[in-house]
Amino acid sequence: DVTVNEEGYTEFKMTSYLKEAVAIVSRTPYGNDAHRRFSKARSTWTPLPADAKPEAFAGETGAIRLNRLEIRLYQRFIGMLSWIRILGRFDIAQAVAELSRYQIAPTHRHMELVAGIFGYLARTTTYSLLMDPAPFVPDDGTYDEQPEFRADREELRKQYQSATEFRSPRDPLPMGEELQISVFCDASHGDDVEDRRSTTGIVVKIGSTVVQVISKRQGVIPASASYTSELHAAKQAVELIQGWRVTLRALGVPVTKPSWLFIDNKGVQLTANNLKTACKVKHTAIGYHILRASVAAGIVAVKWVASGDNCADLCTKALGGELFHRHASTIMRTDHAPDPAAFEQLRSTVPGSRKRDMAGDETRVSAVSVAALRVARVNCVWSSLGRANDADSLKGSDRIKG
Numbered sequence: 001d002v003t004v005n006e007e008g009y010t011e012f013k014m015t016s017y018l019k020e021a022v023a024i025v026s027r028t029p030y031g032n033d034a035h036r037r038f039s040k041a042r043s044t045w046t047p048l049p050a051d052a053k054p055e056a057f058a059g060e061t062g063a064i065r066l067n068r069l070e071i072r073l074y075q076r077f078i079g080m081l082s083w084i085r086i087l088g089r090f091d092i093a094q095a096v097a098e099l100s101r102y103q104i105a106p107t108h109r110h111m112e113l114v115a116g117i118f119g120y121l122a123r124t125t126t127y128s129l130l131m132d133p134a135p136f137v138p139d140d141g142t143y144d145e146q147p148e149f150r151a152d153r154e155e156l157r158k159q160y161q162s163a164t165e166f167r168s169p170r171d172p173l174p175m176g177e178e179l180q181i182s183v184f185c186d187a188s189h190g191d192d193v194e195d196r197r198s199t200t201g202i203v204v205k206i207g208s209t210v211v212q213v214i215s216k217r218q219g220v221i222p223a224s225a226s227y228t229s230e231l232h233a234a235k236q237a238v239e240l241i242q243g244w245r246v247t248l249r250a251l252g253v254p255v256t257k258p259s260w261l262f263i264d265n266k267g268v269q270l271t272a273n274n275l276k277t278a279c280k281v282k283h284t285a286i287g288y289h290i291l292r293a294s295v296a297a298g299i300v301a302v303k304w305v306a307s308g309d310n311c312a313d314l315c316t317k318a319l320g321g322e323l324f325h326r327h328a329s330t331i332m333r334t335d336h337a338p339d340p341a342a343f344e345q346l347r348s349t350v351p352g353s354r355k356r357d358m359a360g361d362e363t364r365v366s367a368v369s370v371a372a373l374r375v376a377r378v379n380c381v382w383s384s385l386g387r388a389n390d391a392d393s394l395k396g397s398d399r400i401k402g
Contacts, residue, residue, distance in 0.1 A: 099117075178253070196221055202312055206244065231287050238299070
């Protein structure tokens with residue numbers, strides 16, 4: 001399953017697992033018209049429909065709960081999708097996180113959305129993850145900062161005099177070239193229709209390689225403007241940056257420059273870089289000071305990015321086809337992806353088509369030092385997949401054949 005091709009890239013293949021997972025869902029009788037449902041799902045080009053907002057079952061008219069067997073199947077499908085996401089299909093992170101919340105009492109609507117994710121995977125088997133140690137270079141002019149948004153570390157140091165970065169005396173001697181850490185973060189303000197919690201989306205790049213993607217509901221309900229949820233997301237991103245810097249140093253990779261934190265909220269950027277801004281709300285002030293202290297210590301450099309160029313938006317909500325694939329192309333290799341402009345035409349010409357070859361997905365990575373960050377995790381996943389797919393582990397009416 002792990003090979004080095006002629007181009008010198010190490011390939012992590014998930015061909016058999018992805019192919020089997022899609023086939024199992026297509027043959028599972030989770031409804032009287034399962035064939036029609038899955039055929040319809042295979043015509044989609046995004047994991048979830050644009051602006052999809054699944055809701056928990058509350059006895060509302062039209063919502064039909066699954067029976068016990070179907071609930072177990074739903075839970076197993078979510079487990080399959082979780083493994084696929086861990087193995088490198090970061091483009092389905094938001095969809096899996098959203099539907100994982102309804103494993104206790106899912107409805108037929110939730111099952112249809114899960115089938116849609118598998119249909120999307122069947123359509124995009126050529127997507128892969130590349131590991132590239134080259135530094136992430138922003139487009140010329142995209143991240144230029146206005147003078148009032150530039151960080152004045154000397155001024156910030158006056159308030160945060162004790163702000164320093166933790167360095168372990170046990171770290172090995174750094175060798176080789178430095179790997180730049182770039183983090184994109186975003187928040188979807190109050191998008192949960194049930195309790196109005198926001199969703200945090202974070203994409204972590206080391207060099208030009210995506211190593212971590214997070215899509216998670218925030219624990220705090222924002223009181224007013226989107227500033228609160230954006231600041232909370234930035235705080236979590238800073239904590240991730242600190243962890244990755246410690247990890248790289250422990251692996252002997254030099255880390256001397258501030259890591260880049262890209263956000264699309266200028267209010268948060270101004271908060272991080274300008275000493276004159278103030279914050280007096282207690283739960284917001286904690287993230288406020290963590291962010292500013294990290295800038296003062298030289299751990300983070302906060303930069304602004306336009307919302308249309310912020311790939312973390314992919315992890316906060318369900319997006320339309322063109323915008324979704326625009327962001328997906330920045331975190332996945334989508335050389336053979338369909339033209340976003342032709343989505344509507346494709347839907348009308350091949351609705352429900354089952355003729356597309358379900359060749360397996362590949363995750364290609366270059367054999368560089370940063371590969372060590374994920375090799376152990378991937379090996380552990382592969383050893384677990386054999387046990388998870390063992391038919392003997394399924395008992396009685398829960399046995400899935402094929």
